[in-house]
Amino acid sequence: MYLKINQADIGYKTPLISNAEADLSLGDVCLLIGNNGVGKTTLIKSILHQTPLLNGQISIQNKNVKDLSVKEIAENISIVFSKAVVPQNYTVEDLISLGKYIYYPYYFELKKKDKTEVSEIINELDLNQYKNVLLKNLSDGNLQKAFIGRALTQSSPIIILDEPTTHLDEKNKIIILKILRKLAKEQHKLILFSSHDWRLAKEFADKIWYVKDQQLYSGIVEDILLQHEELTNVSLFKVNENFVAPKISAPPFHKEMLYSLLQKNFQKDLSYLSFDFNNGFWIISGKQLHQQCKSFEEITNFIKNIH
Template sequence: MFLDIKQVSIGYSEPLISDINTSLELGEVCLLMGNNGIGKTTLIKSILGQNNLLGGEIFINQKSVKKLNPSEIASQIAIVFSKSEIPENYTVTDLISLGKYIHYPYYFKLNEKDITDVNEIIDKLNLTHFRNKKLTELSDGNLQKVFIGRALAQNSPFIILDEPTTHLDEENKLMILSLIRNLAKNENKLILFSSHDWRLAKEFSDKIWWLKDKNLISGISEEIILNNPELVTPKILDFNHNFHSPDIEAPKLEKEMMFSFLQKNFASDLRNFKLTFKNDKWELKSDDFYDNYHSFPEIKQSLQNLMNTIESD
């Protein structure tokens, strides 16, 4: 395994996460998820050798992180942060070229092979037309691709991305997630990325690391989700105490969504009504009423009319 974590506890004076035992191989994509403040950044810094471990050991390519100097770690791991400073007046080519300088002194001039590598990365990321564009003139999606390009220029086998889809619209999120997966499979890179958009991101990951209750739950993405139904089951809060739900007969997801919709729109006692989801339609019934609807707004309008009739009587 390229990344091997054995009996590791991370944190500061007290452990945030204890007894981590997991591993990742080249060519895999792993999604790191968990609530804010639970230890995602601490785990990333521990893998990078920036935080002292409270116990256990982390191995990168069979070498202990404790025994690697910063230059050796940089040769193995590239990192892309979600909040990166944009160098003033830098172009796409300038920023991607910076990835080469982990191998050279700052005053060194890139050789012909380095320049060719940078140009190939620009083409691979579909940034050819932006080669000489200033970073400040790029869209958020293309800017994120440029920072990923800098990581590729570093030519490290392991890339860590911290919230790579933050502030991106849906189209650009899909573009970046597809890019991440293609890099892992086509370039044999190990990719570890954190994301709050895990419902979308899970589709692109081979494995999940889920930080929960001071533990790291790890495994095949689909198995983690199947074994932890709370990841896909919506949590509906009963916050409207003036609302009394009708009887709702429907599959779990449809039932919870209907309850959520009604409590946001009614401060009423709807217990004399029954809603049944059948053949992709909702049946609304009471003692003296029956009708079918296809959409939530139709149900809302009908219930409002019925409640107004009851109040006027």
């Protein structure tokens, strides 16, 4: 595990989150959710060691974050806050280039390979036409992409985003979340982002950290949602145009969760499979296959092994 929280009490004088246990690996996309004031931002600041733990440990690559220097933390973690100050006289290219200055003093000029990497990131985020535009003249969606670009140029294995889709319309939310998932899977980044819009975000996250009643519940998205009735709200929709769905016989929310899980993780045609939910178990059948699974994690592992 690349990022690990071990028996941590998170807060200030008294814990907002008690005895937290969770871990994430490179390539994971994790959604951090919870009501206002439960400690989501404090948890992020604790990972950055901006807010010391009351008890326990947070480690990156088996190193306690409290033993890491500010520079070492910056080399491991890129952060995008939703309320970031927008430098008024900076262009998109200026902002994205800033990520490289964790490696140099500010009076140094970036090397040719750094400038090439900045250009590649601008292109990846589809910001070429805005590279010389002042940040104050950008739309909210493109401004958020520019801040994500700055985080990418740090070349850090972990990217943490605090409410990255706040104030964005649905189209731009989907664009941002697709970019984050692509980064995790293609560049092997660990992505942790907080959001109130869990019904949309669950389509893109592998795991959830859910803060409630001073506890941190962590696990695969679909399993955590099913364990908490307040998070269930059926809203089946398709975001992966290449996905061909299997036959699913289940209550509406269980069907939604399975559909979400499968289209998120599998590009191939799954129409030859049938999924039947019965007495708390999923029965998977098709093409001489017959498997019983208790959790969505078991389903994911099973399908990965037959492809």
